[in-house]
Amino acid sequence: MRRPCAVLPGGPRRASREGRSLRFPAALCWGARRLEGCPGHVAPGAQPRRAAPAPRPCPAPRRCEMAAPGGCRLLRLGRRWFSQEPAVPPPPGPLYPPVVASHTARSKAARRRRLEHFHRQVHEAASIEEKLRLYGKLQRPKYTVHPQTFALNADRWYRSFTRTVFVPGLPPPAEAAEEPGPAAGAAPDADLDLGALRSLACDALLQESFYQNKRRPFLYRDQDHTPGPFLTQLVSSLAASLCGRNPLLAASSLDLNPEVNYYWHHGEEVVVHGHRKGRVDPVRFQIDDKPHLQLRVPKQLPEIVPLESDLGDVPVIDHKPSKLPLFKKQYENKVFIGSKVADPCCYGHTQFHLIPDKLKRERFEIANLEDQIEVVYRANGVASLFAWTAAQAMYQGFWNEADVTRPFVSQAVVTDGKYFAFFCFQLNTLALTVETVKNNPRKNICWGTDSKPLYDVVEEGSVKGFNDEVLLQLVRFLLNRPKEL
């Protein structure tokens, strides 16, 4: 059979270098067999096959040094091999991508680049929910910090984890400081009908402990039996009666058994076991708190002291948190104030905590640990308020790379039914990680009192030894509001 042979359209035949007579364009060869005497044939992989257009003079007759014979011929068939358009000016700016460290290498530069990428992602997040989701995306074992703990000297450890300074006593009321006139200073207290408020408190107490017939409490359920309902009743009735004097209370939201969570990094440690052994990791903490009651308001409480004030020292503890004892677990990294981000009442006013049965006064007295009684109250106040204020700050978009620009203030009352301790917390900084805490002079501040009894004893339908000071302090806490209102 005669092999197909194309007669080249137009143009005289040109002598090839090899001097063969048959011109056979490669496009018409089939199979991978080398056809003898076919100067135009090229092995299939060597050159892309193209249809032969009108012949043109080869623009570079001697320059094409191709392996296949007659390869130049293909080019001479008119294919352009360099552009004949006018030269385009090079684009402005660098021609090459920026020289940065690797993304996946096991090097410090790569780790820094990955961290920067993560920080940029969180900074550029579209919404607060997205920011919180990215912040707590990576799950690793973390220390669970319980605000109500039996650990000895827990409040010192908690202050070192949260960079908090403890100032005994409450801050002086702002109105008295600003307007030194006696009438202005005494006005908020003088108008109060203390008798009515006292009767409210006594009614609640008597109802729960005397008038209502209750069965004996189950084992370790004493606090849920009487002091819990008493506290709820007391706070709701006091808040309702003080609504007229404090419009913020009218717009507030009272949560029953809410949940408050916060997740943060502080300090560094080397991973001990596992496939990540030897790596330097931040120390992760999580607080999951369940206050008994919580008042959330739409406007923030005023700052007590300026943002950069220094009222004391933060205790520095060199030991690992596991010596407290504190235990590690891995679960969801939650940041929550008690309501979701879209809620208008996104700032905190007051929390009410109930001390559980295992941490009652009597148990400490039996075990000869009287000095640890106040530690329980202080640790509860510091940890719960830090978690709440920090979560409020995160709801406003701040985090440890974007530190707070205004202080967040909240209050708390820790009680076991009879003894009340009052705490005030000002969050000045969220930057607690190793890099951000280096040049951070700010410290969080917590003011707190010792626990004082509200009454001495309830017998035969009357409350003996009612303490007005404690009630007054509680009322002052509830009346606290920003200056505009």
Added chain:
Amino acid sequence: MLAVRPGVPQPEDTVQFRVSMEMTKVDIKNYLEKIYNVPVAAVRTRIQYGANNKKNHKNQRVKKPDYKVAYVQLGKGQTFQFPNLFPEKEQDEEARSFDDFRKKYLEKEQQIQKGDPRRGGVPDWFGL
């Protein structure tokens, strides 16, 4: 009950003991308070498993014994630091001079071993 030096640094108020496997936290607290008058605030215990990996000359597995470790936190603000049981002893005149003499003798021996310094470290057997 044996007070031991902690392997990992412990807080100042924590003392580490190795106790018998049958002792409980309450037992340890009573023991220290009643016999030694030590105020105890809290006790935490754990059992350390002794490994069973080593083999003897008969290729039998040899078990290291298990033991219970107790971490006792002292009350009333007391602290405890495990003492250094092997302190550096003060050497008297004779011992110091004997030490110097011995050191000089050893140095001289080492010099002789090295060979003539003028040969620059080249061994003795190298040469014509």
